[in-house]
Amino acid sequence: MQHVEDTLGARQIARDTLVETAVRYAQDRHWDVVPGASVVEHSAGRRCDCGHPGCATPGAHPILRDWAVQAASSPALVRRWWGEHPDAAILLPTGRGFDVIDVPEQAGCLALARLERMGLPLGPVIATPTRRLQFLVLPGARDKMGEMLRRIGWGIGAIDLIPKGEGDWVVAPPSRMGTSGSAAWAREPTELNRWLPEARELVSPIAYACGRAMADAR
Secondary structure (H helix, E strand, O other), X not given: OHHHHHHHHHHHHHHHHHHHHHHHHHHHOOOOEEEEOOEEEEOOEEEEOOOOOOOOOOOOOEOOOOHHHHOEOOHHHHHHHHHHOOOOEEEEEOOOOOEEEEEEHHHHHHHHHHHXXXXXXXXXXXXXXXXXXXXXXXXXXHHHHHHHHHHOOOOOXXXXXXXXXXXXXXXXXXXXXXXXXXXXXXEOOXXXXXXOOOHHHHHHHHHHHXXXXXXXXX
């Protein structure tokens, strides 16, 4: 009985954390937010609550059909959504308040160290349980990424660097993603990184790190 009560208590704490964090993103950072699917315990293991047994992105996709239209930074609306879906993942649409440069974890950690040594500005950085790092930069980066990479000698498909912009999203901490774990902040949102960097300020060190990680893996 005590184990059941502990489990229920932990689940309630997790739900409280999700809704309060989603509200904070909307209220403090003015980021648009939208609810995502959640990962539920099942007799066959963890799976997405969307109902598709073969879901390719469990806990990491919107539950609203017109999510791009409905996504908003209204704390009241966020509370209503999570009141209806208390275990929903927190999704942040890209191409609005920010774009994202998504790279493998090894390259991302190398890039972080290099960027800090160079004294370059950094925004928040998400670490996913799928071993990726996602650098938040000013909007518009995805559409310029191909040209920026060509200027420094890389093709857009030559390295494992994925720009995310309008029409896409990221899963925000502390949301659970599949069976791998939960998203976390490698660099948390603070007052010091409220102003996001331009992608062109970061792309060269990040691309270099991606290239080096690929070479090391050979």
